[in-house]
Amino acid sequence: xxxxxxxxxxxxxxxxxxxxxxxxxxxxxxxxxxxxxxxxxxxxxxxxxxxxxxxxxxxxxxxxxxxxxxxxxxxxxxxxxxxxxxxxxxxxxxxxxxxxxxxxxxxxxxxxxxxxxxxxxxxxxxxxxxxxxxxxxxxxxxxxxxxxxxxxxxxxxxxxxxxxxxxxxxxxxxxxxxxxxxxxxxxxxxxxxxxxxxxxxxxxxxxxxxxxxxxxxxxxxxxxxxxxxxxxxxxxxxxxxxxxxxxxxxxxxxxxxxxxxxxxxxxxxxxxxxxxxxxxxxxxxxxxxxxxxxxxxxxxxxxxxxxxxxxxxxxxxxxxxxxxxxxxxxxx
Numbered sequence: 428x429x430x431x432x433x434x435x436x437x438x439x440x441x442x443x444x445x446x447x448x449x450x451x452x453x454x455x456x457x458x459x460x461x462x463x464x465x466x467x468x469x470x471x472x473x474x475x476x477x478x479x480x481x482x483x484x485x486x487x488x489x490x491x492x493x494x495x496x497x498x499x500x501x502x503x504x505x506x507x508x509x510x511x512x513x514x515x516x517x518x519x520x521x522x523x524x525x526x527x528x529x530x531x532x533x534x535x536x537x538x539x540x541x542x543x544x545x546x547x548x549x550x551x552x553x554x555x556x557x558x559x560x561x562x563x564x565x566x567x568x569x570x571x572x573x574x575x576x577x578x579x580x581x582x583x584x585x586x587x588x589x590x591x592x593x594x595x596x597x598x599x600x601x602x603x604x605x606x607x608x609x610x611x612x613x614x615x616x617x618x619x620x621x622x623x624x625x626x627x628x629x630x631x632x633x634x635x636x637x638x639x640x641x642x643x644x645x646x647x648x649x650x651x652x653x654x655x656x657x658x659x660x661x662x663x664x665x666x667x668x669x670x671x672x673x674x675x676x677x678x679x680x681x682x683x684x685x686x687x688x689x690x691x692x693x694x695x696x697x698x699x700x701x702x703x704x705x706x707x708x709x710x711x712x713x714x715x716x717x718x719x720x721x722x723x724x725x726x727x728x729x730x731x732x733x734x735x736x737x738x739x740x741x742x743x744x745x746x747x748x749x750x751x752x753x754x755x756x757x758x759x
Contacts, residue, residue, distance in 0.1 A: 451588060459584035460656070465696045466591040467652045470598050472676040472688035474645025479674075480683035481606060482638030483618030484532050488544040489673045491551035492521045492643045494665030496650020498555065501568040501660050510574040510655065517647035525643025529636040548670050555662035567661030571654050581655075591652055598648065605641075606685065614638055618683075679717060681729030690728050 451462055475489045496517035503513040531543040555562050562568070573581045574590070581587040605611050613634050616624035625631050654660055672695055680691025698716070702709035724731045 469692040471649035474642040478642035481614040490669030492646030493650040496647035497654040500654035521647030522644040526640040529639030681727035684729040
């Protein structure tokens, strides 16, 4: 990357962050809710992107971990405990369950692993719905309070949006560090060729379990934010459709790309709202747009950009080789 290109990326990043902070100041309550939901779903999709996109392990259970985090936050905060305590419980609980769920990945892969995680997602939904003594079943949990952050109340929509946005920023920085650390390189090696990774001394067993555990923990973080965002939860939002939506976010945005979950969540959360002017046709148009995108680029939106940049670098390298060759031929 040239110095100019690096500066352009930094400037673009600063502009996007500034827009996310300044523009929503003029939004109404519903607009802020949708943006907050985008931030929460992006965190959950980032966890699935680590498991699927970087480590290559298929999971249909991410929605269940969002539900576990949401119920942990709802149960604890309605009993007067702070949200930070619920966050710690959700992370530990989801990390431990994700680690255990990773064990089948040591023996089965691909669609077999998808069925295992699908079974867990169904089991979690049944627990949410039937264990009234803990989750209040189909009646749900209401009046979930929003937290005070450093002495500032987040009861109003705009402060809570900034709270969600700040949480997304912290998780993004942690994920940026992780995927550029030796752990991140080990996850990619595990995805590309597990046998070769094992021959290079990478403990594929441990990294498979870690991919599930960390990705599941991020789902718990998203759930901890989802509960005070809606201030009411019941089992319905955490059925299989949420896991499928998160899977679509990762694939549409670009599996294995850092910014893939950001774009995928934008498509899944914001695009249906933008298409509401079509009234009853907006879901049909949304489905058609997603299908056409995946037909054109199975690697998602960022896959299109990556392919363009790769072709551009190839053309530049070919032109430089041609110039060097002509100079060698004309040299005395």
